[in-house]
Amino acid sequence: MKRRVLVSLSLAVAASSLFSGCAIANVVSPPFQAAIYASPADAAGVTGAVALPSWVPADATNIRIKTDETKNATILTFSPGATPVQYTPCDAGSDPAVKQNTTAGLDETWWPQSVDPAGVVCTGSWHIFPLNGAWYGWTP
Numbered sequence: 001m002k003r004r005v006l007v008s009l010s011l012a013v014a015a016s017s018l019f020s021g022c023a024i025a026n027v028v029s030p031p032f033q034a035a036i037y038a039s040p041a042d043a044a045g046v047t048g049a050v051a052l053p054s055w056v057p058a059d060a061t062n063i064r065i066k067t068d069e070t071k072n073a074t075i076l077t078f079s080p081g082a083t084p085v086q087y088t089p090c091d092a093g094s095d096p097a098v099k100q101n102t103t104a105g106l107d108e109t110w111w112p113q114s115v116d117p118a119g120v121v122c123t124g125s126w127h128i129f130p131l132n133g134a135w136y137g138w139t140p
Helices: 002-018 021-028
Strands: 032-037 061-068 073-079 121-123 126-131 134-139
Touching: none
Parallel strands: none
Antiparallel strands: 032 061, 061 073, 073 134, 121 126, 126 134
């Protein structure tokens, strides 16, 4: 009986050392925030991690956004309306997020498997690109 208690206690101590405080906190309260909006009007007044960037057109639809709060990284997609998305060319030569064909490091079922650096444009801190009739964007 004593041996079982001792073995159980040893296993409990060993298991608890495998989890850091952050790991336990991430299980209890994951650092990810996500939202789906039918339109920007549905997101009006939302603040924080799932607030839409100002460059998303007012007539966009089917908006999905996901943020990793530990990395300050966000991915976003939407179907465009008639309003054009405003952007400026990224400096692909010096922008590591474009040069290395990397994204925010987030993944989601709706996020493309690969990003063509030639199609990436910028707006503020966002890197955006069109694909199959939708726009996708990420913050590095």
